[in-house]
Amino acid sequence: MNLKTLARKLQLSQTTVSRALNGYPEVSEATRRRVEEAAREHNYRPNSRAKGLATGRAMVIGHVIPASTQHEMLNPVFGDFVAGASRAYATYGYDMMFTRVDDGDEEQIYHALAAKGSVDGVILQGPRVNDVRIPLLNRIGLPFIVHGRSSGIEENYCWVDVNNKRSFQRATEFLIDLGHKRIALINGLEDMDFAHRRREGYVEALKTAGIEPDPTLMRSAEMTEVYGHHETRAMLKMEEPPTAILAASMISAIGVRRAIDEAGLTLARDVSVITHDDDLSYLRNGSDVPIFTATRSSVQQAGEILSRMLIEKIEQPDAPNRNHMLEAELVVGRSTGPAPETRR
Amino acid sequence: MNLKTLARKLQLSQTTVSRALNGYPEVSEATRRRVEEAAREHNYRPNSRAKGLATGRAMVIGHVIPASTQHEMLNPVFGDFVAGASRAYATYGYDMMFTRVDDGDEEQIYHALAAKGSVDGVILQGPRVNDVRIPLLNRIGLPFIVHGRSSGIEENYCWVDVNNKRSFQRATEFLIDLGHKRIALINGLEDMDFAHRRREGYVEALKTAGIEPDPTLMRSAEMTEVYGHHETRAMLKMEEPPTAILAASMISAIGVRRAIDEAGLTLARDVSVITHDDDLSYLRNGSDVPIFTATRSSVQQAGEILSRMLIEKIEQPDAPNRNHMLEAELVVGRSTGPAPETRR
DNA sequence: GGCGCTTTCCAAAGCGCTTTGGATTTCCCT
């Protein structure tokens, strides 16, 4: 069923039917009702490609997912983020499209998306330090918004980010206040901007407290469970092992915990752990009492805010770029306690 | 840059340029090269909506994601599945589109997708027992493939599934062979087909061994960490607690493990655990030695097979429906041991 | 009754591509 046959069936012109369905005022309420009725009955929906061609709008938001460095899609954070984003899309009538990109082809892909006109805007996930995609997108002129920021990029762009530096600074201070001096950081990949900032916060808190940051206590990699386990096990075997560990995600914290258990140590008593908690639905930080002391910020909520802002940007291209900083809250759970030395 | 201006620039007709770019033989190699060169130089890409309108193909695969019962998207499995699928899409030139659907609107959504023509086919994720979406899609005539199967649906359809029944049957037998008699099942939601089948396998193994299934040892809910923890804690407080637990996913198994630790018991020695392992990239079951004994089947691989089969179906609509059964392998890790009674 | 205004509708152009049906040129062979 297409417009033409529907119009013929109704003995009306395509124009009138189209206008009736799109809420234009030039059509009487009576015919509008008649048209809507018929549309429902015949299960008519305007062909999205034709509509897009005519309007120049795709009503689709693009997500470009790096493939070989597998961060984004495989990271459990991805699902929650997308769930949040989809909530906003659904209310505004947008669909979301994912395009996989192999490393190095990024410039290509963005050019292609813009030229093909298959999306009205894109969400830039997982920004790195000095991320070239930002100037690229500005140059191309495709509306975009960044989930996170990019240190080193001076250009003006739209972003939503968690205050990663502050939250890890606070977490570190919290441990210092508990008497810890050997505090390890099991960070994400530090070319990722969020990890870069977290490290800054961690280092700054240490320095402020007069503790010299120890490079052997700072690790960086993709935030898997196995990674958390591996690094913790290694560090616990050190001559002066850490008494506290900052982990980058719930998943890696689970690995940290496994290593602590295996070493015959007790969480909180022997080794304190603080993790960042993205508040993932499938991996809640406990039910009533949090398992881990954590810096918490819902990535699902971030997704929703982000996509809403992008849609606003698409619909009002000339509005100035907006930003939104989310503060992570520090929730105290069962994984932290006074430093062992302090106790004696 | 569009076809028209590109053609004008080349002093050629649109027809010739289009044919040159789409590999038709009616154009000389010389002009083809000239055209390709110019297209590259001007960064020309055919507008996907216009192309779609003309060809009747969207080159997009749809994923419909249930929203309120949040299983699919939030489940960490989602990311890995999509990553696998995207690999196939990328090689065949398809994009993937996600549409969020609130409960009850499913019929609507599929009708809309088909009528709007915004996708060439859909992947049906998370089939339930007696899933009405299958007859619906058959009726609508939109190409689709099911990730899993649906018990109770007799219609002919295309699917890829893990042999869930067999794998849980084997896992249960494995525990029985170790002397366990009180074996608990912490299952997923049992209106989901995969969970339904796992339970069948579990029950059948028990009965075959002459063990009467105990309803108090069978739990069912969404497979979160907190759920695994909660049910395990409850069961360990029973008069006759289980000596072995079958968990439905790595995430819930982590919760199971946490409850065992908290109860002061030791994994494998006091309580054995087997889990299903979807081989998620961020949640590998250990590095060299598996953490958990598990039935393992890569969901990423499933995604790839599934999307490839769907594309084949789209490109050859008249080919008969194909199916693909994946066998989960049983990997023995450090979470299982002989039943406590047996040891004395 | 004729004028202007609003209401209601329509024919046709245009979005950017593919594809049909032909036209033109080149080439080879007898």
Next chain:
DNA sequence: AGGGAAATCCAAAGCGCTTTGGAAAGCGCC
């Protein structure tokens, strides 16, 4: 040289929608 096949190109229609620029009808008003 002439005829047919092969190679190369093109004009125009069509995909299904929106939107422009009017036209027709209905209305009150002087």
